[in-house]
Amino acid sequence: MHELAVTQRILEIALRHADGASRITKLNLIVGDLTGILSESVQFYWDIITRETRAEGSTLCVSRVPTRLRCGDCGHEFAPDGRTFDCPNCGGRRVIIMTGREFRLESIEVQ
């Protein structure tokens, strides 16, 4: 459900930026792991909602950005282990999210 709304938004943006082009051939999407957005789901919805639009048959390239955190106590940088965001170095819980929340349409290619 979440991915459907997100995918519709991508299509809106792409079509707006493809003004004057007859076809959108490729899209480059940046998605952080913390967004919880699954690339497979986006691709699934993409193939459906682009039917009979200028983006039909286009390639959707999703670049994933892994989650990186920094401890607010000791400054240690780490990737979460999937269970906790606590600092593995000092056990601190004041973490700063450095990457992983990205979600943007980086570029589109048109014909």
Ligand SMILES: [Zn+2]
């Ligand atoms: Zn720490």
